[in-house]
Every structure is written in structure tokens, then in C-alpha cells.
Amino acid sequence: MAALLVMTACGGKPQGSDKEANTPAESPKPVKLQVLTPGGGNEQWFMERYGKSIQEKYPHFSFEIMENTGTTIQNIVTEKRKIDLIITSFAGYRGQIKPVELSSDMTDLIKKHGFDTNRVEDAYMDMIRNIDGGKVSGLPLYDLNLLLYYNKDIFDKFGVPYPTDKMKWEDLYGIATRLTRNDGGVQYRGFVTSPSHLVMVNQASLGYFDASGEKAAVQTDGWKQYFELMKPLYSMPGYNPTKAMISGNGIKDAFFKEKSSAMFVMFNSDAPKPEDGINWDAVSLPELKTAPGVGAQPYPVFIGVASTSEHRDEAFLSIAHLLSDSVQTKLASDFANISPLKNPQVKSAFGKNVAQWQGKHIAAITSLKPAGPPAYVGEYLPIGQTAVTNAMLSFVVGEKDANTALREAEEEINKKVAEAKAMKK
Incomplete structure (x- = not known):
């Protein structure tokens, strides 16, 4: 726009016309x-x-x-x-x-x-x-990207080595088991994370509908295997999960306030701040054996x-x-934004001027390739996401088996979509 204004004011004028050449451009x-x-x-x-x-x-x-x-x-x-x-x-x-x-x-x-x-x-x-x-x-x-945050003090307290990048979920289970214990009247849990995040941007690119978006498709081997992979993280001896504990503010309270959770998965925007008083760091999201090097969906x-x-x-x-490259670099460095640009120099500026990221393992944020989104990401996707999240919660706390939870989720999705379509008529 600025260039256009300059051209309008100065371009196309007869040369030697001092009066016109010296006429200031009109302010926008x-x-x-x-x-x-x-x-x-x-x-x-x-x-x-x-x-x-x-x-x-x-x-x-x-x-x-x-x-x-x-x-x-x-x-x-x-x-x-x-x-x-x-x-x-x-x-x-x-x-x-x-x-x-x-x-x-x-x-x-x-x-x-x-x-x-x-x-x-x-x-x-x-x-x-x-x-x-x-x-x-x-x-x-x-x-936004999912990371595995960990409280160094809890690891140090129990003499457990810190987690590392590119672990598998099965590796995480072994670590979490050693950290789930009662000590001094405090129940520590190795891992507390909301199933909603594990469902919403899952690494397996599992969707909730067929490609057309017309019919629910969650009674699948893929979803069942994913549920069964995650449940042990919540059901080891001493854990005793409840829906309140592993959803909503419960997961953040365990990590930030009670400081009783050793590890927790959340977006980079949820990184602890200095005033939270947590001795923390982060590593990349644990990987699926079937999808090495793949992180969460964008x-x-x-x-x-x-x-x-x-x-x-x-x-x-x-x-x-x-x-623009310059503004994206500033947003990355000053506000810890993950840039959507391909330019590696812009991406590498992440968190450079943000207090909470100083001295932290920043490379964990972009060390994995994003998982691809499912075939259908249309307007009914939130209906599927909510139903599958609730199904996983019910399965994790022992209310339902995986087959029942997924069958009922599929029925609920189809019902809710039909209701939503009927309201449009």
C-alpha cells in the first residue's frame, strides 16, 4: 500500500515539473x-x-x-x-x-x-x-505443540534418571511406575495428563469419521490399541485415577500446585513460569512404536x-x-510462538527472550515431525472429539471396557450429528 501511494504521488508525472514533483504525498x-x-x-x-x-x-x-x-x-x-x-x-x-x-x-x-x-x-x-x-x-x-514436561525435584528425590527425547510410550510407563509412590503422606504419580489432549492431536492420526464426515468411525482396531496403550499410565499400583484428577484443572493442579505429578503432557504455551517455583525441563512427546519420529498433530x-x-x-x-520473516522471528523469540513458516532461522528463534524458556531444552519443541491430520476435519469433528475423550476417560478409570466405550461413543457421535443436521433444516 505504501509503495502504491508513493507511485501515485510521484510516478507518471512529466519530468521537469517541479511543482508536481515536490507536491507531498497525501497521507493515507x-x-x-x-x-x-x-x-x-x-x-x-x-x-x-x-x-x-x-x-x-x-x-x-x-x-x-x-x-x-x-x-x-x-x-x-x-x-x-x-x-x-x-x-x-x-x-x-x-x-x-x-x-x-x-x-x-x-x-x-x-x-x-x-x-x-x-x-x-x-x-x-x-x-x-x-x-x-x-x-x-x-x-x-x-x-502449539505437545511436550512432556517433568519436575526435576521429584526425579532427584527418588533417584530416577530424567526422561529423554524420542522415548516410546512403553519407556515412559517404566519411568512413571518408579515415580508413583506414597512418601511422607504425599501420593506421587509419575504421569498425570488429560486424555483430551492425547485424543485431540493424537500421533496416530486417528479420526472420528469416515472420509466423507457423514458417519462415525471409532469402533476400530486403531482406537482400541491406542486406548490400551495409554491405560497402564493411569492404572499402576497406587495411582487410583478419577475423572476429576485426569481432566480439567486436575492435571495442572497436580503438576503446578501440589507438585505431586512428576511428568505431564501439555502444549508449549502451558510451560511453567518462574513464579510457579518448579524446577522443570521438557523433552519431546513420547513416540508410538508404529510411528517413530512422529509427534502430535498440528x-x-x-x-x-x-x-x-x-x-x-x-x-x-x-x-x-x-x-513476514522479521515479525515471525520476533514473535518466536519474544512470545515463544512456534512459527508456521518453513524458514529454519525463524523457527530457531523460539523462546530466546522469554524468561521461562531460558536454559531449557527448547529443541524438544520441533524435534518430531507433526502427525498428519485425519481425512475429515470438518465442523462435526468436535462432536467426535468429545465422545472419544469421554470414552477414554471411562475406560481409563475402569467404568467400561474399550469395546463398550468405543461402541457407545460411535452411537453418540451419529446421534449428535443427526441432531445438528436436523437443526439446520
């Missing part, structure tokens, strides 16, 4: 962009990470931030608010944005402004094109131009700026 008109952010993404969050950087390049841009909480999206649709930019997780995009048609295809803007999508890792582009019939209605802003946060935008060019220029 101010543009206010309405931005919808994820829950917790308030004005301070947006401006610190993105807004100020955009304004350095486009000082005539300003932003009004709308935090997505509760009924925000429904209110936007009902009130016909003119949103320009949307930032949300892939799950949020799929489950909240697309169903109410707030997303828009940016293919024309990508071409118009010469944005090179080949700079972006293929997995992210495949995800967005998969869900939108080949359209590009969002670009990845950053990614779980990116996407940014896109809203279908309601009256400033599509300005909104896209903001996105393109945030996906």
Missing part, C-alpha cells in the same frame, strides 16, 4: 480494524503481540478488539457487526467461525498482494484447504479476513505483515 486515511480474538485475547494481548508491530508499518491503522467470550460470536451475527480480522484456534475456527459464515476466502487477496503461501509449512495449508473445499479462509499465525491458531469486513485489503496487509 485512518482505518480502524475490528478484531475478534480468542478467549483471553484482550486488547493488551493483541496490541503487545501484533497491533504495535502492524502500526509500525501502517501507522494509519488502528484496532478495536473484541474478545470472544460466551455469546460474543452469536451477538456479532445477530447485530450484524462488521468484523475485519479473526484470530482463533483451528478448533474455534471450525466449530464457531465457519458454521456462522464469518470466514471468507482470501485467495484473491493472496494473489493481489503477492503473498507466497509456499513459505508456510504444507500441513497448515492442507488443514485449512481441507476444511474449506480448497479455499484459503485463514493463514496460520502460530502453532494445532495452529489461524488469522483470517472476516466475511463482514469493509477493509479487506487493510486486514490482509496486516496478516501478511505478521507472517
Whole structure:
């Protein structure tokens, strides 16, 4: 845009016309962009990470931030608010944005402004094109990745060697068993992690539907084997799992507050902070024997131009700026964002200026190849994810056997999808 303004002001004028040549370029008109952010993404969050950087390049841009909480999206649709930019997780995009048609295809803007999508890792582009019939209605802003965090003090207390990169899940079981014990009235558990994360971005690329997305497909050998691989981590002597303990805030409390869990799997964004008082480090996610070198599926946060935008060019220029090498390097170094760009120099900047990552094993974050997403990642995927997560919880705590849990999950998925389709008629 800046280049275009300069060309308009100075290009194509008769040479030697001092009056015209010295006429200052007209200042761009101010543009206010309405931005919808994820829950917790308030004005301070947006401006610190993105807004100020955009304004350095486009000082005539300003932003009004709308935090997505509760009924925000429904209110936007009902009130016909003119949103320009949307930032949300892939799950949020799929489950909240697309169903109410707030997303828009940016293919024309990508071409118009010469944005090179080949700079972006293929997995992210495949995800967005998969869900939108080949359209590009969002670009990845950053990614989240699962890591295995561990409390060094608990390992030291019981004289157990620290975990390492590229372990198998079976190796993790052996370590967790040695750390699950009662000592001084405190019940320590070697490993406490929510099945929801192990299901949601599972390394086996297991899905919940057939490729068409029309029918549930979770009564499979793949899911049963995955369930049976994970259950021993929760059922060793002394563990006594409950649903409250291994879901929701229970897993974080065990690791962060009670400091009774030696290891826990969570996204890089959940890394302990200095004020948490934990002597910690991290290694790569344990691997499946059937998929060596493969980590969790991508779980990116996407940014896109809203279908309601009256400033599509300005909104896209903001996105393109945030996906430049220089800005992505700064986001990686200052906010510990995993960059979606292929450039290894950008990726290597992760966490360099973030206190909680100083002296930590940062290489664990990108040491594994992301698992591919399943064939269907459409709008009904959250229904499948919830049903399979609940099935795994029931299996892990001993309420149901794997076959029963998966059969009932499949029945529930088909029922919920039918209800969702009926509501659209």
C-alpha cells in the first residue's frame, strides 16, 4: 500500500515539473480494524503481540478488539457487526467461525498482494484447504505443540534418571511406575495428563469419521490399541485415577500446585513460569512404536479476513505483515510462538527472550515431525472429539471396557450429528 501511494504521488508525472514533483504525498486515511480474538485475547494481548508491530508499518491503522467470550460470536451475527480480522484456534475456527459464515476466502487477496503461501509449512495449508473445499479462509499465525514436561525435584528425590527425547510410550510407563509412590503422606504419580489432549492431536492420526464426515468411525482396531496403550499410565499400583484428577484443572493442579505429578503432557504455551517455583525441563512427546519420529498433530491458531469486513485489503496487509520473516522471528523469540513458516532461522528463534524458556531444552519443541491430520476435519469433528475423550476417560478409570466405550461413543457421535443436521433444516 505504501509503495502504491508513493507511485501515485510521484510516478507518471512529466519530468521537469517541479511543482508536481515536490507536491507531498497525501497521507493515507485512518482505518480502524475490528478484531475478534480468542478467549483471553484482550486488547493488551493483541496490541503487545501484533497491533504495535502492524502500526509500525501502517501507522494509519488502528484496532478495536473484541474478545470472544460466551455469546460474543452469536451477538456479532445477530447485530450484524462488521468484523475485519479473526484470530482463533483451528478448533474455534471450525466449530464457531465457519458454521456462522464469518470466514471468507482470501485467495484473491493472496494473489493481489503477492503473498507466497509456499513459505508456510504444507500441513497448515492442507488443514485449512481441507476444511474449506480448497479455499484459503485463514493463514496460520502460530502453532502449539505437545511436550512432556517433568519436575526435576521429584526425579532427584527418588533417584530416577530424567526422561529423554524420542522415548516410546512403553519407556515412559517404566519411568512413571518408579515415580508413583506414597512418601511422607504425599501420593506421587509419575504421569498425570488429560486424555483430551492425547485424543485431540493424537500421533496416530486417528479420526472420528469416515472420509466423507457423514458417519462415525471409532469402533476400530486403531482406537482400541491406542486406548490400551495409554491405560497402564493411569492404572499402576497406587495411582487410583478419577475423572476429576485426569481432566480439567486436575492435571495442572497436580503438576503446578501440589507438585505431586512428576511428568505431564501439555502444549508449549502451558510451560511453567518462574513464579510457579518448579524446577522443570521438557523433552519431546513420547513416540508410538508404529510411528517413530512422529509427534502430535498440528494445532495452529489461524488469522483470517472476516466475511463482514469493509477493509479487506487493510486486514490482509496486516496478516501478511505478521507472517513476514522479521515479525515471525520476533514473535518466536519474544512470545515463544512456534512459527508456521518453513524458514529454519525463524523457527530457531523460539523462546530466546522469554524468561521461562531460558536454559531449557527448547529443541524438544520441533524435534518430531507433526502427525498428519485425519481425512475429515470438518465442523462435526468436535462432536467426535468429545465422545472419544469421554470414552477414554471411562475406560481409563475402569467404568467400561474399550469395546463398550468405543461402541457407545460411535452411537453418540451419529446421534449428535443427526441432531445438528436436523437443526439446520
